Amino acid sequence: MTAALLFGALVGVGVFWLIRVFTRPRPGVAATLARIQRGQRSMTPHTTTAYERARGGGAMDRRARSAFAGLADRLEALAAERGWELGQQRADLALMGRTRGTHLATKVSIGLGLFLLAPFIWTVLSIAGVPLPPALPAVVALALGVFGFFLPDLALRSEARARRRDMRRSVGVFLDLVAMNLAGGRGLPEALVTAASVGDHWSLIRIRQALANARLYGTTPWAALGDLGAELGLEELEELSGALVLAADDGAKIRASLAARAATLRRRELTEAEGEEGEKSQSMLVAQMLLSTAFLIFLGYPAVAQLLRA
Template identity: 50%
Template sequence: MIPQLLAGASVGAGVLLIVLMLRPRVPGVAATLGRLDQQRRPRRSMTASAAGSSADGRLERVRATVGERIEAEVAVRGWPLTRTREDLAVMNRSMSTHLGTKALLGLGAFIWFPVVMALLGFGGGLGMPLILALAAGLFGFFLPDLALRSEAEKRRRDFRHVTGAFLDLVAMNLAGGRGLPEALMAASSFGDHWAMVRMRQALSNARIMGWTPWEGIARLGNELGVDGCATSRRRSRSPVTKVPGSGCR
């Protein structure tokens, strides 16, 4: 009897959560301030693969709606989700898309698991299949986080290698007689690798905002969760990679 009660309670809680999430509501002061704080964050340009990967427009709209609702609730409650935001920044993905994917995948796993067990002829009653379905839903909900973390770590390693090559190019341009700003822009213009593009954008933003170039690169490193100075130390086995003004010794 207890497994049936737990399963029924979990199903009821899940249905209530979905209804509350999709129900239109009047935003309060906390929600408005949270949305304004999100709008103050710097906008990142989405790549074509990230922006145009939808195979079903209706499913994409549902995912966007659910993700935006969850993101608004996260902002209201003040949850920073720093690690997730850094991973998403590395992968050039939006928070609302990620949260919508988590919610839909968890709900899909929760619904799909009992259907498969019914098709396989599992006759162990309703309690155990529903508890297992709840476990499958939780796994589906956290699976995007695991995949995102793995992909982001690979991209961070790639970014560190490109940063080392970028510092080498800056040092060579300085040795050739160029000034520091010209050397930085010339080095960041070498190739269309995603890391070089982000470096180029960071330098352009620093020039517009009146920051030093290294402050712009440091802000990019903080946004992506990459320690730029540690990267420089790994690459600075020869004096040529020790670029003056970088703040890394």
């Protein structure tokens, strides 16, 4: 009886908060200012792939995306009103080109889906005649719901780590290009814009957008690079911004500094790649040792069994 009352109260609280989320919130001053600031950072914050542009979808898919977008918008307004900054996840979301509302909507959707999966399976098994204790689906549903709620955080962290590593490689190439443009006689602002315009990789697009916004807002390009590094959680861009500020108008020193930083980034990437390969080699060695041990146990078990019988 106590367990039933407890689980009923938890379900009631969950339904109450779900209704609160789906009801249209009244955005306050904090929510409005947060949306304005997000709109000022970039007019196109998300770089779509060719697959995303070519993907169509039926009416059911469009309705599902529309409902998901509505939930994300409500959660975005709720997060702005409550002041939820999400800590390190904010930089990861900015790096992946996602909003807080989209991330929170994903967490709620996956958590709710896994929460409802356990009662569904329990119902199917009960209809099939499989005896199960009544309290089991509630415990499993809570565990799956919590796991599903935090699963997008783990996926976001892994994706952001890989994308931040890719961004660091692009920053090293960008520094080499800036140094070459400076050696060709261009000024520093022009060299930055030219180096960011050589390709359509998503990282160069983000840098190009930051430089374009700096020109519109009347700020310096190196300040824009520092703001982009702070937004994405990329220390290399912040250090580059500080170095450009200190270097001032001395072009020769800027070229030497940029070349040294590019070489440092390449050495760091090479060291990290060697470390990852070493970890993979160790993992393969452990797997081979386990297989060899299992094979030896398989060969020796009949003889040991015969000795024990004797």
